[in-house]
Amino acid sequence: MDGAAVNTLRLADLTPGSSAIVTAIGGASRIASRLMEMGFVPGAVVQVLRRAPFGGPVQYRVHGVSISMRSAEASCVSVESGLAANPANTKSVSALELVAQ
Amino acid sequence: MRVALIGNPNTGKSTLFNALSGMRVRTGNYPGVTVEQRIAKVNWDGHAVELIDLPGTYSLSPKSPDEMVAVQVLTGCCDEPRPDLVICICNAAALERNLYLATQVMEVGLPLVLCLNMWDSAVSSGVSLDVAGLSKKLGVPVVPTSASRKEGLTELRKAVVQELEAGAGAVSLHSDSFGHSLLSEPIRHEVDRLCGWLNTSGVPLEKRSGFLVSRSLLDPGGSVESMLVRDAGSGYSVMLVEARQALKDKQLEIPAAEAEQRYHFIGELLSAIQSRTVNSRAKLTDRIDAVLTHRFFGFLICLAVLLLVFSTINWFSAPLSEAVEGGLGLLSSMVSSSMSPGPLRSLLTEGVISGVGSVIVFLPQICLLFLFIGLLEDCGYMARAAFMMDRLMGVLGLSGRSFLPLMSSFACAVPGIMATRVIDDRRDRFVTILIAPLMSCSARLPVYVLMIGTFIPETRYLGGWLSLQAMVLFAMSTLGLVIAVPVAMLLRRTLFRGEPSPFLLELPDYRMPSLRVVIGRVWESAQSFVVRAGTLIFATSVLVWAAGSFPGDHRERFELTAKIESLESADAELNAEEIEVLSTELNQVNGQLLRNSALGRVGRTIEPIFVPLGWDWRIGVGVLASFPAREVIIATLGTIYSLGGDVGEEDEGLRGTLKAATWPDGSSVFSVPVALSIMVFFALCAQCVSTLMVIKRETNSWLWPAFSFGYMTILAWVGAFLTYQIGIRM
Numbered sequence: 145m146d147g148a149a150v151n152t153l154r155l156a157d158l159t160p161g162s163s164a165i166v167t168a169i170g171g172a173s174r175i176a177s178r179l180m181e182m183g184f185v186p187g188a189v190v191q192v193l194r195r196a197p198f199g200g201p202v203q204y205r206v207h208g209v210s211i212s213m214r215s216a217e218a219s220c221v222s223v224e225s226g227l228a229a230n231p232a233n234t235k236s237v238s239a240l241e242l243v244a245q
Numbered sequence: 246m247r248v249a250l251i252g253n254p255n256t257g258k259s260t261l262f263n264a265l266s267g268m269r270v271r272t273g274n275y276p277g278v279t280v281e282q283r284i285a286k287v288n289w290d291g292h293a294v295e296l297i298d299l300p301g302t303y304s305l306s307p308k309s310p311d312e313m314v315a316v317q318v319l320t321g322c323c324d325e326p327r328p329d330l331v332i333c334i335c336n337a338a339a340l341e342r343n344l345y346l347a348t349q350v351m352e353v354g355l356p357l358v359l360c361l362n363m364w365d366s367a368v369s370s371g372v373s374l375d376v377a378g379l380s381k382k383l384g385v386p387v388v389p390t391s392a393s394r395k396e397g398l399t400e401l402r403k404a405v406v407q408e409l410e411a412g413a414g415a416v417s418l419h420s421d422s423f424g425h426s427l428l429s430e431p432i433r434h435e436v437d438r439l440c441g442w443l444n445t446s447g448v449p450l451e452k453r454s455g456f457l458v459s460r461s462l463l464d465p466g467g468s469v470e471s472m473l474v475r476d477a478g479s480g481y482s483v484m485l486v487e488a489r490q491a492l493k494d495k496q497l498e499i500p501a502a503e504a505e506q507r508y509h510f511i512g513e514l515l516s517a518i519q520s521r522t523v524n525s526r527a528k529l530t531d532r533i534d535a536v537l538t539h540r541f542f543g544f545l546i547c548l549a550v551l552l553l554v555f556s557t558i559n560w561f562s563a564p565l566s567e568a569v570e571g572g573l574g575l576l577s578s579m580v581s582s583s584m585s586p587g588p589l590r591s592l593l594t595e596g597v598i599s600g601v602g603s604v605i606v607f608l609p610q611i612c613l614l615f616l617f618i619g620l621l622e623d624c625g626y627m628a629r630a631a632f633m634m635d636r637l638m639g640v641l642g643l644s645g646r647s648f649l650p651l652m653s654s655f656a657c658a659v660p661g662i663m664a665t666r667v668i669d670d671r672r673d674r675f676v677t678i679l680i681a682p683l684m685s686c687s688a689r690l691p692v693y694v695l696m697i698g699t700f701i702p703e704t705r706y707l708g709g710w711l712s713l714q715a716m717v718l719f720a721m722s723t724l725g726l727v728i729a730v731p732v733a734m735l736l737r738r739t740l741f742r743g744e745p746s747p748f749l750l751e752l753p754d755y756r757m758p759s760l761r762v763v764i765g766r767v768w769e770s771a772q773s774f775v776v777r778a779g780t781l782i783f784a785t786s787v788l789v790w791a792a793g794s795f796p797g798d799h800r801e802r803f804e805l806t807a808k809i810e811s812l813e814s815a816d817a818e819l820n821a822e823e824i825e826v827l828s829t830e831l832n833q834v835n836g837q838l839l840r841n842s843a844l845g846r847v848g849r850t851i852e853p854i855f856v857p858l859g860w861d862w863r864i865g866v867g868v869l870a871s872f873p874a875r876e877v878i879i880a881t882l883g884t885i886y887s888l889g890g891d892v893g894e895e896d897e898g899l900r901g902t903l904k905a906a907t908w909p910d911g912s913s914v915f916s917v918p919v920a921l922s923i924m925v926f927f928a929l930c931a932q933c934v935s936t937l938m939v940i941k942r943e944t945n946s947w948l949w950p951a952f953s954f955g956y957m958t959i960l961a962w963v964g965a966f967l968t969y970q971i972g973i974r975m
Contacts, residue, residue: 173465173500174308175747180504181304182749183342188508193531197544200636201645201748203534207341208527210534210752212632212645217747 153225155190156218160202163191164223171220183207184221246409247295247326251315251350252334253343254301255753257362260762261334261392262298265402290406297328300666305349306464306500309666313468316460319353321451322472330356330408332401337367337374337389338526338754340519344511345504347383352423352456356412357385358404364389364397366756370526375518382514393759423455427510428503431495435488436462442484446477462488463503530625530754538629538752547633550626554617556715558610562694565609573598573605586806588799596790601783608771610694611687615770616763618656623758627652632752641730642737644668644748647677651729654684655722656770658936662943670746676736678943679953682936683725683732685928688876692927693721695879699900700920724928728960785877789870792844793885802838805831839863839885844870858926858962859919859969861908868926875932918972922965930961 158164166188169176183206184190193203193210201212252258266285283298299315307313321327333350335343340361347359361367361376380387386404390397426433436459443453452473460469462485474482489499537543577594584590621627627649635645646668654661661681668674685693697714704713809827812820839845847869848862855865863885871878886902906914931937937950944950 169501175749177306177464177467177500177504178303178308178747178749180501180508181306181345182751183345183508185501185504185508187512193534194538195540196538196633196635197540198636200634200639201632201750203538203632203752205527205531207339208521209339209342210527210530210754212635212748212750212752214635214748216745217749 152222154219155184155192155204155221155223156202156215158192158223158225160192160194162225163189164225165189166206166221167224168222169220170222171217175217175220179213179217179220182211183209190221190223246292246330247297247328248330248332248405248409249297249299249318249328249355250332250334251299251319251346252301252360252362253303253336253346255751256301256334256336256343257392258301258334259298260759261360261362261390262296263762263765264392264395264398266296289402292406292409294405294409302346304346305353305460307468309468309668316457316469319350319355320454320457322457327451328355330358330405330412332358332360332405334360334362337361337364338370338372340372340374341508341511341515344514345507348427348507348510351383351385352426352459354423354454354456356408358401358408359383359385359387360397360401361387361389362392365391365394366526366754371521373520378518379514382518393762423459426459428459428506429497431492431497432459432463432502432506435492439481439484439488443473443477443481446481448473448476452476461485463500465489465499526754526756533755534629534752537626538633543629543633547630550621552719554614556719557617558613558690558718560715561613562609563698566694566698569605569608581810586803586810588794591794591799592787592790596787597783601786605775608775610690612767612771614656614687614690615767618653619763619766620758623756623763625753625755628750628752631750635748635750639745641676641680641733642741642745643673643676643733644670644746645750646748647673650677650681651684651726654681654686657686657688658682658684658933659939662936662939665943668746672737672741672743673746675944675949676733676741678940679736679949680729680733682931682933682940682953682957683729683929685722685725686933688874688933689721689927691876691879693718693924695900695903696920696924697721699903700915700917721924721928724925724964728929728964732956732960785870785873785881789844789881789885793839793842795842797838797842799838802831802834805834844885857969858922858965859916859973860923861906861914863906864914864919864923868923868932872932873934875927875930878927916973918969918975921972922969925968926961926965928961929957929964931957 152167153164155164155166166184166186168186169179169184171179188206191205193205195202196212201214202218203210203212204218205211250258250262262283262285266287285296285298287294287296297318299318300312302312302315304312305316305319307316317323318325318328319331331350331353333347335347347357351357359380361374367374376387376389386408388397388401388404390401392398423433423436436455439458439462440453440455443458446453457469457473460467461473461481464470465485470482470485474485492499492502537546539546577598580593580598581590584593621630630652631645631648633645634648638645638647641647647665650661650664650668652661653664658681661684662678665674665677665681668677697717701714701717705711706713805827809824809831812824812827817824840849844866845862848866851869852862852865855862855868860868864882867878867881867885870881882903886906903915904913908914931954937954940950940953941947
């Protein structure tokens, strides 16, 4: 991990019940493009729902769709925590409404 | 006219396809259940339309052979003509994500009709959308439908016909609308440059459309890139790297740029025309998931669901099977009383009725199993099971994605192995294919039910709630799964070594399963089972009857039978003594005939192989005869033992016959250890030609079916050996 990555929060670091906004997608292009086409694009709001038994994958909700992945995949998603979204970002706002409910 | 249906998984695509075509197709909630391309011929307003159901996909960036099918069909890269129109199906309740694929399909260059399916549940979950506005902004007809309620289908058909009439003949092989792509100018410019380079490369015209070239550029390492590099040479590979670098210099990183631009476009599009109030369905789903996918309780519930499925099959099927059995017994005695003893009567009662009949007895179990699998799939639970089982599948070196193929293999390994096409990792896929035949398929169920019903005592525990029979059935049904664990671990560490593959799985919102769809699926599987029973199993029954009857002189047997029957019809009580003498004689004659028949000779020659398993040569012959299809064993045992003349006087049907079977020294052939050893053998053996053929097709090699057959046969023998040897010492 390079120096910049130290301060970066990953989707895999979040605990169930929290939510965050995607800032960037990294990792191998195969995983990255699959993540992005499933809706994990910068600006999207992700809600962390719950973890599977035995430390298995985690269930997330993004763009109103529930998607599960392992921590290996979730580590490719950089996020910024909390609900302090940029109000100019319409996508975040519409998705935030979802989270708020 | 050819019309292709494309859409994300979990959009009700298969249900819509069914509703449009009237043809029954397997549908479900699990991503990728439609792995086969399905075609239906329909007539819409005088147009002969060929409907093509494409595999469910999230994008046109194929990473697995399954997803590549969609791209090949849409671009005409395969041997078939290009479709004249595409219907893109979206889940109206999750339009943001679903429109991603739609914006890619718009670039293919075919007339498009956008179908917003599951409209009813989207509306009830608080989505309101300006359909006309969406249609205007995208420039394509948009039709809301609710396929499971058959709503909106007329409008959809009308829109398709209208488009076909308007654009008839306009589509050529290279018609291409990538020029109108929503992607930014620098990307389109690079695509143009690449197209120009390919024009001189000798690559066939249909493979260098702007659309395909854009896919090769935007999806590094994807199947389209491989295809074009294969055709155009490695020079194209260099061109692609350069083009991506040029874009990166303009702050457009591939593949991120595509996703960002598309989602940005969709976000702006929808913000103007869509409003959501409360997503009640998502909320409800989350509330159900809080219980059903709970870290601890969720797992217990999953196990309980599986146990309940097997218990219920056991409870309900017993009385149903007995009724069928009784009916068959009646039929058999009707034939017997209306014909005099002879080869034809022997063929009818001992070959045909006892053969095919004893398979139909198990129809109730098969229907129930498919009913449960259908319900679990359709309501959305199957994907949850994969989510919860991912960690456990990880122990095998596999992902939760292998769970559905393996679960389906509990019904039948053939669709299970075909469903492995959704596993994009080659090693995962091969390991899954190789262990799938170990899962307890429905064809094994008859063997278990017969053996358990006949030899396992009806002991009950926990106040009658848990029966020993159900527990043995559960144990047998999970044995293959348990054995699959070390097999998969071994394969993953030897032949298929490598890093675990990524795991990204959609968990669709829960919905009421459509009973119509599920019943349709049950009907389809029951039908195909009966057809198999009527052809393959029938043929085997008659062959086994012939092999067990000839060569041999049956005159004495028929004379004895006729004598007994005339005495019985005169006065059975008065002639009881004489009948008994004749019956003993008949049994001896029958036994002698079977011993000296073709079947008996083969069986006795190889008997030493089966003795350590506790089997007599007749079981051995039955097992040999059932290598083409394991369900044949029931028919074969029925035929062999009724030919053998061991029919008990009090009991009717095959169960009685088996209980009465004896070794030459008079001791019973069947005991609990023998029954268990037979079941274990069947649990582990690859007795199914269809499965081996599908493995050949899916792996494109004879090596893997041979490997499966070899390792499973050895495993089965060792398993049965251990079971019997341990069993008789307990």
